[in-house]
Amino acid sequence: MSYPGYPPTGYPAFPGYPPAGQDSSFPPAGQYPYPTGFPPMGGGAYPPAPSGGFPGAGGYPAPGGYPAPGGYPGAPPPGGAPSYPGASPGQGFGVPPGGAGFAGYPQPPSQSYGGGPGQIQIPGGFPGGQVPSQYPGGQAPAHYPNQPAAMTQGTQGTIRPAANFDAVKDAEVLRKAMKGFGTDEQAIIDVVSNRSNDQRQKIKAAFKTMYGKDLIKDLKSELSGNMEELILALFMPPTYYDAWSLRNAMKGAGTQERVLIEILCTRSNQEIRDIVNCYRSEFGREIEKDIRSDTSGHFERLLVSMCQGNRDENQNVNHQMAQEDAQRLYQAGEGKLGTDESCFNMVLATRSFPQLRATMEAYARMANRDLFSSIGREFSGNVENGLKTILQCAQNRPAFFAERLYYSMKGAGTDDSSLVRIIVTRSEIDLAQVKQVFAQMYQKTLGTMISSDTSGDYRRLLLAIVGQ
Numbered sequence: 001m002s003y004p005g006y007p008p009t010g011y012p013a014f015p016g017y018p019p020a021g022q023d024s025s026f027p028p029a030g031q032y033p034y035p036t037g038f039p040p041m042g043g044g045a046y047p048p049a050p051s052g053g054f055p056g057a058g059g060y061p062a063p064g065g066y067p068a069p070g071g072y073p074g075a076p077p078p079g080g081a082p083s084y085p086g087a088s089p090g091q092g093f094g095v096p097p098g099g100a101g102f103a104g105y106p107q108p109p110s111q112s113y114g115g116g117p118g119q120i121q122i123p124g125g126f127p128g129g130q131v132p133s134q135y136p137g138g139q140a141p142a143h144y145p146n147q148p149a150a151m152t153q154g155t156q157g158t159i160r161p162a163a164n165f166d167a168v169k170d171a172e173v174l175r176k177a178m179k180g181f182g183t184d185e186q187a188i189i190d191v192v193s194n195r196s197n198d199q200r201q202k203i204k205a206a207f208k209t210m211y212g213k214d215l216i217k218d219l220k221s222e223l224s225g226n227m228e229e230l231i232l233a234l235f236m237p238p239t240y241y242d243a244w245s246l247r248n249a250m251k252g253a254g255t256q257e258r259v260l261i262e263i264l265c266t267r268s269n270q271e272i273r274d275i276v277n278c279y280r281s282e283f284g285r286e287i288e289k290d291i292r293s294d295t296s297g298h299f300e301r302l303l304v305s306m307c308q309g310n311r312d313e314n315q316n317v318n319h320q321m322a323q324e325d326a327q328r329l330y331q332a333g334e335g336k337l338g339t340d341e342s343c344f345n346m347v348l349a350t351r352s353f354p355q356l357r358a359t360m361e362a363y364a365r366m367a368n369r370d371l372f373s374s375i376g377r378e379f380s381g382n383v384e385n386g387l388k389t390i391l392q393c394a395q396n397r398p399a400f401f402a403e404r405l406y407y408s409m410k411g412a413g414t415d416d417s418s419l420v421r422i423i424v425t426r427s428e429i430d431l432a433q434v435k436q437v438f439a440q441m442y443q444k445t446l447g448t449m450i451s452s453d454t455s456g457d458y459r460r461l462l463l464a465i466v467g468q
Contacts, residue, residue, distance in 0.1 A: 157428035158435070158467040161196040167206040170195065174203070174219075175211060183222040185457040192234050193464035196428060200235050226416045227458040233424045234465075242267070243278040245421055246287060250294045257295070257382045258418070262404065264306040265389040266397065272309035298341045299383040305349035306386075312352040322358035323366075325351065329359070330367050333378040341383070344375070348390045356394040398433035399441065401426055405434070406442055409453040419450075419462070427465050435466060 170191050177184035192200065207215040219231055233241060242263050249256035264272065279287045291303045325347050332343035351359065363371045375387050392400040401422055408418040426434055438446045447468030454462060 156430045156432045157426070158431040158465060159193070159196060159427045161199055162194055165195070165199050165202075167199070167202040168210065170199075170203045171207040171210055171215075174207065174215065178218055178222045185223075185227075186460070188219075188231070189457065189461045189464055192231065193461060197234070197238055201237060204235060225458070226420070226454070227456070227461065229416070230420050230424070230458060230461055233420050238425065239271070239274045239278045240282065241421075241425065242271070242275045243282060243287075246275070246279065247283050247285070247290075250290050255294045257299070258385070259421075260291070260295070260303055261382070261386045261389050262418075262422075264303055265386055266393050266400070269309040269311055269313060272307060276307060276309065295382070297383070298345065298379075299381070299386060301342075302345055302349065302383055302386045305345060310350070312350060312355065314352055315354060317354050317358045319358060319362075321351075322355060322362045325355075325359045326362035326366050329363060329371065329374070334367060334369065334374050339378040341379070344379075344387060348387055353394040356391065360391060360395065396437070398430050399437045401430070401434045402438035402441055402446075405438065405446060406449070409449050414453045416454075419454075423462060423465055431466060 173187055173191055177187035191203070195203065204215045207213065207218075216232065216235060219235075220228060223231055236244060245259055246263055249259035263275070267275065276287050279285065287307055288304055291307065292300060295303060328343055329347060332340035347359070348356065360371045363369075363374070367374065372388060372391060375384060375391070379387060389400065392403075404418060405422055408415040408422070423431070435446045442449075445468075446466055447463055450462050450466065450468070451459060
């Protein structure tokens with residue numbers, strides 16, 4: 001299958017692609033079959049959502065959601081056994097509200113959280129306002145801030161579907177913004193930053209129906225550099241964007257290991273399975289084979305485990321298992337000469353995030369040392385970063401992404417690809433939480449840091465997405 005306007009091998013480094021004179025419709029017709037329900041290229045209307053049988057208002061099956069900050073069912077009650085520092089019992093997982101996914105591949109999950117309506121309450125932060133990180137070169141924080149116990153109902157993204165959406169009208173606005181001499185970048189920003197990804201797909205289809213032209217090709221001809229990369233990312237369906245990012249991280253000389261970790265160690269089972277299928281259908285390749293050819297050793301094994309999408313997602317915590325896993329991990333690391341890496345891989349790749357959180361608490365009580373520190377002592381390099389990422393997401397997923405955003409902008413230069421990827425992929429999931437945790441961790445707002453590190457239309461669009 002193919003998404004209109006995106007090549008099977010992915011765009012190489014932005015800007016300046018495709019080569020002059022090369023048609024922008026990839027892949028060649030018939031090269032990859034469309035999945036059931038995918039809209040025809042150039043079609044102006046999406047198929048109606050099925051009326052029943054699936055959870056969610058849109059009728060499409062919702063992919064497995066992320067754990068809601070605030071803790072997990074079965075955590076020790078207040079006043080019980082001493083908890084792992086930085087962890088607090090809370091409301092459990094949210095239930096993804098309904099919403100029609102992009103046909104063929106589901107949208108990223110929205111979340112609703114326990115607790116009544118109101119603002120997110122972030123408890124006290126770190127002394128000094130900053131935490132050390134493994135990105136780049138340092139150690140990961142042993143503890144992230146406590147996850148808030150009460151969340152607003154509904155999505156925690158900064159972008160929500162526009163009310164009274166009209167794909168035809170939006171397509172006209174974009175056409176006018178690009179027609180003639182010069183480009184009205186602000187008109188483009190106003191449209192794309194206030195529409196959900198699903199709505200952007202409808203705009204793209206309407207544009208081709210109305211004008212017989214490819215919206216992505218037109219946008220590429222009008223934009224350049226980081227602004228172009230950001231716009232293209234916003235118009236990629238979420239599953240495709242993850243698959244494209246993974247392919248881009250592994251093709252050519254060198255491998256961007258942090259991209260592999262960021263995506264494969266943080267997504268839900270359903271999202272990973274969708275990514276694997278999309279990678280196969282879009283690029284004609286097996287992601288596991290590419291991982292094996294681009295990585296090695298225990299890091300390779302961890303990533304191969306992750307791309308199976310078979311993590312236990314049972315919400316109930318087995319405290320006996322947590323004690324046993326803590327003992328098992330201690331004996332595989334701190335408690336012996338050398339390290340049994342396969343034991344760490346097995347526990348961290350298969351246990352649910354609530355279960356891992358309980359295991360971290362049990363380990364800290366038993367070993368008098370937190371599991372982050374033990375992994376730092378027993379591992380190094382990419383496998384250390386991958387294992388710590390899994391634990392960080394079990395403890396506080398928005399804080400993990402806040403940290404990645406901070407280090408994409410800290411110091412000389414900016415890692416714009418990471419900045420774009422995280423802002424875009426979290427914009428409809430938990431970017432509101434990421435913003436608040438960011439302010440807590442670093443004593444400055446995400447918007448302030450973006451403003452000081454970027455410029456021009458690129459800065460304006462990033463700030464519009466984060467809601468500044």
